[in-house]
Amino acid sequence: MKKDDEKDYTLLDMFLENPGQFLSGEEISRRLSISRTAVWKQINKLRQAGYDFEAVPRMGYRMTDAPDQLRxxxxxxxxxxxxxxxxxxxxxxxxxxxxxxxxxxxxxxxxxxxxxxxxxxxxxxxxxxxxxxxxxxxxxxxxxxxxxxxxxxxxxxxxxxxxxxxxxxxxxxxxxxxxxxxxxxxxxxxxxxxxxxxxxxxxxxxxxxxxxxxxxxxxxxxxxxxxxxxxxxxxxxxxxxxxxxxxxxxxxxxxxxxxxxxxxxxxxxxxxxxxxxxSGTIQREVKVQSQRGVVTGVAIGLNPSGALLVKVDGDIVPVYSGDVEFHTR
Amino acid sequence: MKKDDEKDYTLLDMFLENPGQFLSGEEISRRLSISRTAVWKQINKLRQAGYDFEAVPRMGYRMTDAPDQLRxxxxxxxxxxxxxxxxxxxxxxxxxxxxxxxxxxxxxxxxxxxxxxxxxxxxxxxxxxxxxxxxxxxxxxxxxxxxxxxxxxxxxxxxxxxxxxxxxxxxxxxxxxxxxxxxxxxxxxxxxxxxxxxxxxxxxxxxxxxxxxxxxxxxxxxxxxxxxxxxxxxxxxxxxxxxxxxxxxxxxxxxxxxxxxxxxxxxxxxxxxxxxxxSGTIQREVKVQSQRGVVTGVAIGLNPSGALLVKVDGDIVPVYSGDVEFHTR
Known part of the structure; x- marks a missing residue:
């Protein structure tokens, strides 16, 4: 694994050092001392990792997109x-x-x-x-x-x-x-x-x-x-x-x-x-599936603990957990 | 480890099968095919595990107390x-x-x-x-x-x-x-x-x-x-x-x-x-060290969430977590 990864980085480095340029399979193969088939395999591995390459006969490969790698x-x-x-x-x-x-x-x-x-x-x-x-x-x-x-x-x-x-x-x-x-x-x-x-x-x-x-x-x-x-x-x-x-x-x-x-x-x-x-929830008609059953009414705000207050007929019901569905009449 | 444990159980079984009786070191040694020193070592291991033995010269060992083993x-x-x-x-x-x-x-x-x-x-x-x-x-x-x-x-x-x-x-x-x-x-x-x-x-x-x-x-x-x-x-x-x-x-x-x-x-x-x-806490003067500071007063009951209600001067303060000390004036 480790050895493969090291080769990947080297191939990647070659492209990163030559932005926008074509690199021929032959050149890559020679510089990394790997076979042409191995070059092709590594290009595909980089593609899976989010890189994009353009491949043109007799020109070689050019990197067209690199993933946004977090460092x-x-x-x-x-x-x-x-x-x-x-x-x-x-x-x-x-x-x-x-x-x-x-x-x-x-x-x-x-x-x-x-x-x-x-x-x-x-x-x-x-x-x-x-x-x-x-x-x-x-x-x-x-x-x-x-x-x-x-x-x-x-x-x-x-x-x-x-x-x-x-x-x-x-x-x-x-x-x-x-x-x-x-x-x-x-x-x-x-x-x-x-x-x-x-x-x-x-x-x-x-x-x-x-x-x-x-x-x-x-x-x-x-x-x-x-x-x-x-x-x-x-x-x-x-x-x-x-x-x-x-x-x-x-x-x-x-x-x-x-x-x-x-x-x-x-x-x-x-x-x-x-x-x-x-929040897009406040002042809307909601149907909340909670552990204690279904509550349907208008969401009017939060109580001091963070529960959602739902106005159901005349009552205000605090809902502590559950799934909200927006309700349209 | 496993082998030692098996020997322990056998020694233990001998005593459990002969409640209140002395078993001589010689007899144990012969029946378990172990040395007298090994017998003495195993008796000590059982002592560490909570068993008690009386040892009398020329009589041998007698089990006087067995731990309450959970099974x-x-x-x-x-x-x-x-x-x-x-x-x-x-x-x-x-x-x-x-x-x-x-x-x-x-x-x-x-x-x-x-x-x-x-x-x-x-x-x-x-x-x-x-x-x-x-x-x-x-x-x-x-x-x-x-x-x-x-x-x-x-x-x-x-x-x-x-x-x-x-x-x-x-x-x-x-x-x-x-x-x-x-x-x-x-x-x-x-x-x-x-x-x-x-x-x-x-x-x-x-x-x-x-x-x-x-x-x-x-x-x-x-x-x-x-x-x-x-x-x-x-x-x-x-x-x-x-x-x-x-x-x-x-x-x-x-x-x-x-x-x-x-x-x-x-x-x-x-x-x-x-x-x-x-509870021995209710109706007593308490001092509660909580995350939010110290509350001193009389514990009067629980609120619907389970917090301890403490009467401090005229106010009733709910305490959600902390350490209670009883307070004597």
Missing amino acids: AEELIAGLSSEQFGRNVVILESTTSTQEEARLLAEQGAAEGTLVISEEQTGGRGRMGRKFHSPRGKGIWMSLILRPEQPLHLTQQLTLLTGVAVCRGIQKATGIQTDIKWPNDLLLSGKKVCGILLESAAEDDRVRYCIAGIGISVNLKEEDFPEELRPIATSLRLAGGQALNRTVLIQHIMYEMEVLYKLYNEQGFQAIASLWEAL | AEELIAGLSSEQFGRNVVILESTTSTQEEARLLAEQGAAEGTLVISEEQTGGRGRMGRKFHSPRGKGIWMSLILRPEQPLHLTQQLTLLTGVAVCRGIQKATGIQTDIKWPNDLLLSGKKVCGILLESAAEDDRVRYCIAGIGISVNLKEEDFPEELRPIATSLRLAGGQALNRTVLIQHIMYEMEVLYKLYNEQGFQAIASLWEAL
């Missing part, structure tokens, strides 16, 4: 946050960044530690659902938080994360997403980002939380499985161009840190106001 | 609960039964799965404190729960566990303990049992809880480290005689299951009433 030094160098994201682990592939972050948290990793993976092979969404996380196309990451607050207020951090990601996307790309309660981000009604806040507690004391953030950044239509196409989209599909993931992560880390400080200093009210302003 | 078949055979404790793992030694149960829960173990260890080498109490769990002397166990309730109500399960253990001890032994908020059990002001409810959640949805229960059953004064002696006691020290741990566990599993069903069907109010009746 820790580059990410850290551009961070505006003081702590969040500065301790960062970037993986090529993992089952789930939530699991990786949980192991780190159990081992005592500091608040603000960030785990990113280019690909998740078993990405998880809410309620045990799968989360589609193809290689190099999105931001699949998990941030460790160690809030000094009782467990029963954890829902507030879920909402805070939604606000921070929404603002980070807006600042990095100009794209304005809607927050759907509790924490999906939508573009024209299609999901572009999922958030999953997992927590571990002793009695009412939070040991740590892990904010899982999955953003479909540069996926094209064909990168989504067919069943997701009617309900999912990406920032690229909405904005028309590929976006720099590093810059997006930097903005999100900054927004997370700023809002988290605000929350710790001033409490939930400021976050709730931001959430209500950014 | 899964015996435990299950006497259970009155339908589900709780029927799937049971009994370990000789582990770092922490909480960790063992957490691994099982992550792998999908069913509600009611119970992990017991004869000894914990890294037993944990609340807020990262150590929990003294010497071999064979207590009940060190963890029960997996999968409640269908939102995360912010988890504190209620902490209180439920306290009530169940208090009632189980009472029914199995006649000893009446006091519940100190949130979930220590006391005898004459000294701690006899600690409870730690750990939970894992996604957003506001509980994935599982692990109720950790540590009861100092048969510890003698000298089994406690010196620093714990002024503040800790055991059921044996209070009642004057060694108690059967299997019967205690059976009663606790039954009480847990009955109260848990009651709670799922009727909500927290019934549990809160039982808790208030059994």
Whole structure:
């Protein structure tokens, strides 16, 4: 494995050193001391990793597109946050960044530690659902938080994360997403980002939380499985161009840190106001499937714990968890 | 290791088959085909495991005390609960039964799965404190729960566990303990049992809880480290005689299951009433060290979430987590 990888990098280096130029198979074969067949195999491997090549007879290969590769030094160098994201682990592939972050948290990793993976092979969404996380196309990451607050207020951090990601996307790309309660981000009604806040507690004391953030950044239509196409989209599909993931992560880390400080200093009210302003859920007719049954009514805001307040006939019902469907009469 | 253990059991069997009788070193040596020195070594190993022997020159060894060994078949055979404790793992030694149960829960173990260890080498109490769990002397166990309730109500399960253990001890032994908020059990002001409810959640949805229960059953004064002696006691020290741990566990599993069903069907109010009746905290002057500071006043009851209500001057303050000290003017 190791030896193959080293050869890949050398082939890649040749193209990176000669941007826009054709390199003949013969030249590559000679310089890397590998067969012509091996050159062709390695080109295909790079294609699978997200690189594109034009192949022209008697001219050779020219690199036409390179993937947006996440690199820790580059990410850290551009961070505006003081702590969040500065301790960062970037993986090529993992089952789930939530699991990786949980192991780190159990081992005592500091608040603000960030785990990113280019690909998740078993990405998880809410309620045990799968989360589609193809290689190099999105931001699949998990941030460790160690809030000094009782467990029963954890829902507030879920909402805070939604606000921070929404603002980070807006600042990095100009794209304005809607927050759907509790924490999906939508573009024209299609999901572009999922958030999953997992927590571990002793009695009412939070040991740590892990904010899982999955953003479909540069996926094209064909990168989504067919069943997701009617309900999912990406920032690229909405904005028309590929976006720099590093810059997006930097903005999100900054927004997370700023809002988290605000929350710790001033409490939930400021976050709730931001959430209500950014949410596409408020003042709409909703049908919520919760653990305690179905609630249908008009969403009117958040209660002080972060529950969604739904006006049902004359009553106001707090909903703590569940799935929202928008209701049209 | 395996071979040694087998020899131990054979030596043990010889004594168990001849209760109250002396067995000469020579006879043991002959029947087990081991040297006299090996006999002496194995007797010492059994002593370390909690057995006692009288050694008389020219008579040999006589077993005078055998530890109360937990055995899964015996435990299950006497259970009155339908589900709780029927799937049971009994370990000789582990770092922490909480960790063992957490691994099982992550792998999908069913509600009611119970992990017991004869000894914990890294037993944990609340807020990262150590929990003294010497071999064979207590009940060190963890029960997996999968409640269908939102995360912010988890504190209620902490209180439920306290009530169940208090009632189980009472029914199995006649000893009446006091519940100190949130979930220590006391005898004459000294701690006899600690409870730690750990939970894992996604957003506001509980994935599982692990109720950790540590009861100092048969510890003698000298089994406690010196620093714990002024503040800790055991059921044996209070009642004057060694108690059967299997019967205690059976009663606790039954009480847990009955109260848990009651709670799922009727909500927290019934549990809160039982808790208030059994608690030594209500109507006392308390000083609570919580994450948000110190609260001093009179404990008057529980709020609907399970927080302790403390009357401070004219105000009633809910306390969600912390350490209670009783206050005497």
